[in-house]
Amino acid sequence: MIKFEQIAPKICDCHVHYGKFRDDYYRPEDLVTYFGALGIDKVGIMPTGIAGEADFTVDQKIMGSLPPERFVPYLWVSPEMVDADPTLNTYNTLNYKVIKIHAYARKDWDAKPDKIRTVIQAAYIKGVPVMFHTGGWRGSNAIQFYKFCREFPEVDFILAHGKPISQTLTVLRGAKNAYVDNSFMDIESIKMICDAGLSSRILFGTDFPIMKTFWPEINLINWYKNNIMELIQIFGEKDFMVWANENFYTLILK
Numbered sequence: 001m002i003k004f005e006q007i008a009p010k011i012c013d014c015h016v017h018y019g020k021f022r023d024d025y026y027r028p029e030d031l032v033t034y035f036g037a038l039g040i041d042k043v044g045i046m047p048t049g050i051a052g053e054a055d056f057t058v059d060q061k062i063m064g065s066l067p068p069e070r071f072v073p074y075l076w077v078s079p080e081m082v083d084a085d086p087t088l089n090t091y092n093t094l095n096y097k098v099i100k101i102h103a104y105a106r107k108d109w110d111a112k113p114d115k116i117r118t119v120i121q122a123a124y125i126k127g128v129p130v131m132f133h134t135g136g137w138r139g140s141n142a143i144q145f146y147k148f149c150r151e152f153p154e155v156d157f158i159l160a161h162g163k164p165i166s167q168t169l170t171v172l173r174g175a176k177n178a179y180v181d182n183s184f185m186d187i188e189s190i191k192m193i194c195d196a197g198l199s200s201r202i203l204f205g206t207d208f209p210i211m212k213t214f215w216p217e218i219n220l221i222n223w224y225k226n227n228i229m230e231l232i233q234i235f236g237e238k239d240f241m242v243w244a245n246e247n248f249y250t251l252i253l254k
């Protein structure tokens, strides 16, 4: 069996956060330390956005301070940010590679499908994928985003978490431009995607370091290594490297 250290330099994680989550605050400088110790290739980074409103100026400053050879900034977009600039051009200074819409943290997105279309249009012009949080309530379940995937076949979409899995499979089957990340996805759900012949539509993601809030006793470094080794053990190194390297470079760093 291959060792973590051997493959780490090729691994890209498409779903990582900094900032306040519930009672915890995940410091950007600690993420630099963690990923320095892990030695992985790329880290798709975004604020948590959960605790309150996104503050673009603050987020840009934080993400701009992270080592650019490893950290890949994502634009966390709120309805107010779209109102302020529907082209989203104001936010180009971040040099983001993905736009994130979180319709669980901001449940009012559900009543604003045209505002979501405005974001997708901006993503199309910029040539970046749109990541949707999925799961948690009706308004952010995977099937809610099916129509957007069908309306914008030239934009790539990432269904973060792929929840619920039955709806996720429907979207993946019906839209070639739909992908899923496996952050907080159980092994059985990943198996269902693979069994449906859709393994090539998975991106490796973890939601690191949010798991520490749910399981305070874990050691984050050990958790990270064990998570990857478990995925390789079950799904094989070849498939895993498509999720963790090939798809990240093809979709996000294209």
Ligand SMILES: [Zn+2]
Binding pocket: 015, 017, 207
């Ligand atoms: Zn997340």
